[in-house]
Amino acid sequence: MNDRKDDSIDFGYQKVARSEKKNLVANVFQSVAAKYDVMNDLMSFGIHRLWKRYTIDCSGVRKGMKVLDIAGGTGDLTAQFSRRVGPEGEVVLADINDAMLKVGRDKLRDRGVVGNVRYVQADAEELPFDDNSFDIITIAFGLRNVTDKDKALRSMLRVLKPGGRLLILEFSKPVSATLNQAYDFYSFNILPKMGQVVANDADSYQYLAESIRMHPDQETLKSMMETAGYEKVDYQNMTGGVVALHRGYKF
Amino acid sequence: MTLLPLLPTVLFEKLANALLKKDAESPERLRRLAGKRIRLKLKELPFTTTVSVDDAGIYISTADSDDVDCCISTELGVLPELQDTANLTRLIKADQLDIDGDPMLAQQLVGLFKSLDVDWEAELANTLGDAPAHWLMTLWRKSRSHVEKRLEESKRWFKGVVTDEKQLLPTREEFNEFKDNMQQLRAKVERLQRQFGERKS
Numbered sequence: 001m002n003d004r005k006d007d008s009i010d011f012g013y014q015k016v017a018r019s020e021k022k023n024l025v026a027n028v029f030q031s032v033a034a035k036y037d038v039m040n041d042l043m044s045f046g047i048h049r050l051w052k053r054y055t056i057d058c059s060g061v062r063k064g065m066k067v068l069d070i071a072g073g074t075g076d077l078t079a080q081f082s083r084r085v086g087p088e089g090e091v092v093l094a095d096i097n098d099a100m101l102k103v104g105r106d107k108l109r110d111r112g113v114v115g116n117v118r119y120v121q122a123d124a125e126e127l128p129f130d131d132n133s134f135d136i137i138t139i140a141f142g143l144r145n146v147t148d149k150d151k152a153l154r155s156m157l158r159v160l161k162p163g164g165r166l167l168i169l170e171f172s173k174p175v176s177a178t179l180n181q182a183y184d185f186y187s188f189n190i191l192p193k194m195g196q197v198v199a200n201d202a203d204s205y206q207y208l209a210e211s212i213r214m215h216p217d218q219e220t221l222k223s224m225m226e227t228a229g230y231e232k233v234d235y236q237n238m239t240g241g242v243v244a245l246h247r248g249y250k251f
Numbered sequence: 252m253t254l255l256p257l258l259p260t261v262l263f264e265k266l267a268n269a270l271l272k273k274d275a276e277s278p279e280r281l282r283r284l285a286g287k288r289i290r291l292k293l294k295e296l297p298f299t300t301t302v303s304v305d306d307a308g309i310y311i312s313t314a315d316s317d318d319v320d321c322c323i324s325t326e327l328g329v330l331p332e333l334q335d336t337a338n339l340t341r342l343i344k345a346d347q348l349d350i351d352g353d354p355m356l357a358q359q360l361v362g363l364f365k366s367l368d369v370d371w372e373a374e375l376a377n378t379l380g381d382a383p384a385h386w387l388m389t390l391w392r393k394s395r396s397h398v399e400k401r402l403e404e405s406k407r408w409f410k411g412v413v414t415d416e417k418q419l420l421p422t423r424e425e426f427n428e429f430k431d432n433m434q435q436l437r438a439k440v441e442r443l444q445r446q447f448g449e450r451k452s
C-alpha cells in the first residue's frame with residue numbers, strides 16, 4: 001500500500017529501501033519459479049484456474065486483438081488468450097523475472113502454444129511498448145509485487161489503446177470477518193508449511209501471505225485506477241473477496 | 252456466485268469442443284459460423300450464457316456482456332420447442348420467448364452438434380483396442396434396438412388402453428376433428444365480435 005516517494009517501502013511486513021524491493025521480489029520468484037504451478041494448484045485447491053478463466057471471460061477478447069499479459073508468469077492466461085486472438089492477433093507475455101519467463105516459455109512451447117506469442121522481460125512501471133498498442137492488458141497476481149503501483153498503472157494506461165481495458169486479478173480483502181479469520185490462519189500457519197514441504201522455501205510463501213495483507217483493498221485499488229486515468233472502473237469479488245477482479249477502460 | 256456457474260460451463264465447453272474435434276467436417280461447419288455470438292437468457296437462471304464461435308471451436312461465458320448477433324430470452328421448459336421453427340411465432344405471442352437478432356443462428360449452432368458424425372467404434376478402439384471396441388459397440392447397438400422396440404410396444408399398448416378399451420382419451424382422428432371444429436368456432440366468434448363492434452360504433 002505504501003507507494004509514496006519516500007525512501008522505504010513494504011516488502012511483506014518488512015520495510016526495505018525502495019531500490020531493494022525489485023531485487024527481493026526477484027529472489028522470491030527465482031526461488032519458486034520451478035514449483036510455481038504446483039504450488040498454485042495446492043494453495044488455491046485449483047480455484048486459481050476458475051479465477052483466471054473468469055478474467056478471460058470478462059476481457060472481451062476477440063480474434064485479431066493484441067493482448068499484454070503482464071507478470072504473466074507461467075503463462076496460464078497467455079495460453080488461453082493465444083487461442084482466442086488467433087493467428088491474426090498477438091499476445092505478449094511480459095514478466096520482470098527471467099526465471100518465470102523461461103518456465104512460462106518452455107511450458108507454452110511444450111503445449112504447442114506458438115506463433116502468436118511473444119516473450120518480453122519487462123518492468124510494469126516502465127513498459128517498453130509504444131503508446132496505444134494493446135487492446136487488453138491483464139496483470140494477474142502481479143500488481144502487489146510492483147514497487148510503485150501508481151507508476152505501473154500509468155504505464156499500462158499509456159500502452160493501452162483507446163477503448164481498451166485493463167484487468168487486474170489480485171488477492172484482496174475477504175468481505176466476511178469469519179472468512180477473514182480462517183484465511184489468516186490458513187495463510188500464516190498452513191501456507192508457509194506447504195511452501196516448505198513442496199518448494200523447500202517457507203520464507204517465500206510467508207512473503208506471499210504478508211504481501212497480500214499489505215496490498216490495497218478493493219476500494220483503494222479502484223480509486224488508484226481512477227486516479228491513474230482509467231474510466232468506468234469496477235471490481236468483482238471472487239471466493240468471498242479472497243480475490244478481486246478490477247476492470248478499467250481507457251477512453 | 253460469480254464462480255458457481257463457471258465450473259459446469261467450463262466442463263461443458265471442454266466436452267463440446269472435444270466432440271467437435273472428433274468429426275473431420277467440424278472445421279468447415281465452424282468456419283461458416285466463425286465470429287458469431289449468441290446469448291441465452293433463461294428466466295430460471297441468475298446469469299446469462301454467451302456462446303462465441305471461432306474456427307477452432309466454441310467458447311461459453313457467463314460473464315460476457317459485449318454485443319451479440321442473437322439474444323434469446325426464454326424459459327428452461329421452452330427450450331425443446333425451439334427446435335421447430337413453426338413454434339417460434341406462437342411462443343413469442345405467448346411471451347414465452349423473445350429473440351433479438353438473427354433467429355436462425357441458434358438453430359445453426361445446434362446444427363453444429365446435431366450434424367456431428369463421430370465414429371465411436373474407432374474412437375473406442377484407440378483406447379480399448381479393436382476387439383473390445385467392436386464387442387462394446389455391437390452390445391450397444393443391440394441394447395438400443397431392443398429398448399426402442401420395447402418402448403414402441405409399450406406406447407402402442409398404452410394408446411390402445413386409454414383410447415380404445417377405457418376410452419379415457421380421444422383417438423387422433425377424433426382429436427383432429429375437435430381441433431377443426433374449435434378453429435371454425437373461434438373464427439365465427441371473432442367474426443361476430445367484429446360485426447357487433449361495427450354496429451355499436
